[in-house]
Amino acid sequence: AWRLESAREVESLLHYKELIPRLEEALGKFSSRDSAEVIQPVRSTVPLQKHNGFLGLMPTYMENDGVLSTKLVCFYNRGAGSTLPSVSATVLLLDPESGHMKAVMDGEAITNMRTAGASAISAKLLMRHGAEVLAILGTGQQALSHYKAFTEMLSFKEVRVWNHRREGAEKFRRSVGGPVTVCGSVEEAVRGADVIVTVTRSIEPVLCGRWVKPGAHVAAVGACRPDWRELDDSLMKEAVVYADSREGAMAESGDVILSGVEVFAELGDVINGIKPAYREKTTVFKSLGMGVEDAVAANLVYEQWKAKAYKL
Numbered sequence: 001a002w003r004l005e006s007a008r009e010v011e012s013l014l015h016y017k018e019l020i021p022r023l024e025e026a027l028g029k030f031s032s033r034d035s036a037e038v039i040q041p042v043r044s045t046v047p048l049q050k051h052n053g054f055l056g057l058m059p060t061y062m063e064n065d066g067v068l069s070t071k072l073v074c075f076y077n078r079g080a081g082s083t084l085p086s087v088s089a090t091v092l093l094l095d096p097e098s099g100h101m102k103a104v105m106d107g108e109a110i111t112n113m114r115t116a117g118a119s120a121i122s123a124k125l126l127m128r129h130g131a132e133v134l135a136i137l138g139t140g141q142q143a144l145s146h147y148k149a150f151t152e153m154l155s156f157k158e159v160r161v162w163n164h165r166r167e168g169a170e171k172f173r174r175s176v177g178g179p180v181t182v183c184g185s186v187e188e189a190v191r192g193a194d195v196i197v198t199v200t201r202s203i204e205p206v207l208c209g210r211w212v213k214p215g216a217h218v219a220a221v222g223a224c225r226p227d228w229r230e231l232d233d234s235l236m237k238e239a240v241v242y243a244d245s246r247e248g249a250m251a252e253s254g255d256v257i258l259s260g261v262e263v264f265a266e267l268g269d270v271i272n273g274i275k276p277a278y279r280e281k282t283t284v285f286k287s288l289g290m291g292v293e294d295a296v297a298a299n300l301v302y303e304q305w306k307a308k309a310y311k312l
């Protein structure tokens with residue numbers, strides 16, 4: 001089996017321009033519920049209580065595309081002093097016919113980039129035309145990948161960031177290099193913003209509906225357990241709610257479950273033309289992360305790596 005164990009190496013083989021069209025296609029295939037396209041159960045999770053985390057198992061089979069994979073991802077809600085990352089992941093690509101391992105790869109860059117790619121697709125489909133202001137809440141790994149994906153694939157006049165520790169936001173501003181406004185409060189960051197990305201490890205609402213401009217689009221990426229929140233009830237009730245997976249959102253999203261709102265559509269339903277994109281309304285894309293996103297990203301890495309190795 002090929003071994004790509006360095007996150008940097010994997011990252012160097014993934015580019016949003018190639019990844020995002022593949023993700024868009026995969027989201028559409030997932031929502032078609034055609035088992036020859038995608039079989040992807042809701043992930044199973046094993047709590048790691050002692051370490052304040054969980055292990056998620058994310059198998060996926062794409063029969064028509066001949067892609068079989070599984071991601072093993074550990075997520076930890078670590079204390080402020082920890083130097084360990086919040087997400088540690090490995091993706092295995094298998095040959096569907098023999099079951100043999102084709103590749104083992106680091107899943108960090110895949111997780112960061114495919115998640116940001118899915119959020120960028122949600123913004124492309126659901127933000128109002130002429131959107132100018134992007135606000136990012138949280139300044140960790142996902143914030144960095146979202147900044148890159150959103151500024152590369154979409155165009156904003158202003159990017160604002162907020163972090164619950166200001167030094168985290170200052171570090172983020174220095175590391176991205178481009179123009180970023182560091183805000184002292186969530187309200188300051190999101191007032192008047194057209195697109196808001198929530199990528200925190202908070203387990204309580206950080207974003208309140210009363211601060212959100214009507215018609216804004218929110219890509220809600222954190223709060224991946226049924227009792228965790230990032231968004232308050234007023235925002236969830238005001239918004240038209242989209243998700244990557246309806247079943248995933250109903251099993252894992254505290255924002256969906258505890259607010260009692262309905263998921264209006266999957267992103268794939270919009271891509272397939274089955275459900276409308278309400279650009280003029282306030283919209284929330286509730287992202288939980290899907291195995292099929294990892295499968296297409298890992299397959300792309302594998303193709304690129306083979307092409308490089310054999311100088312194709």
Ligand SMILES: NC(=O)C1=CN([C@@H]2O[C@H](COP(=O)(O)OP(=O)(O)OC[C@H]3O[C@@H](n4cnc5c(N)ncnc54)[C@H](O)[C@@H]3O)[C@@H](O)[C@H]2O)C=CC1
Pocket residue numbers: 075085086087111115138139140141142143163164165168199200201202203206221222223224287288289290
């Ligand atoms: N939907 C999806 O597909 C995925 C979702 N995630 C979720 O995205 C979120 C961010 O993940 P990473 O960037 O990898 O983590 P990270 O640890 O690199 O960044 C987390 C950010 O949240 C901030 N934060 C921590 N505690 C907070 C609190 N109580 N209130 C507000 N902010 C707080 C940190 O300062 C940091 O800026 C996590 O909730 C994670 O579960 C991660 C991977 C995939």
Ligand SMILES: O=C(O)C1=NCCCC1
Pocket residue numbers: 056073074075087111224288289290
């Ligand atoms: O989809 C993923 O990968 C993750 N989702 C929620 C948090 C851990 C990683």
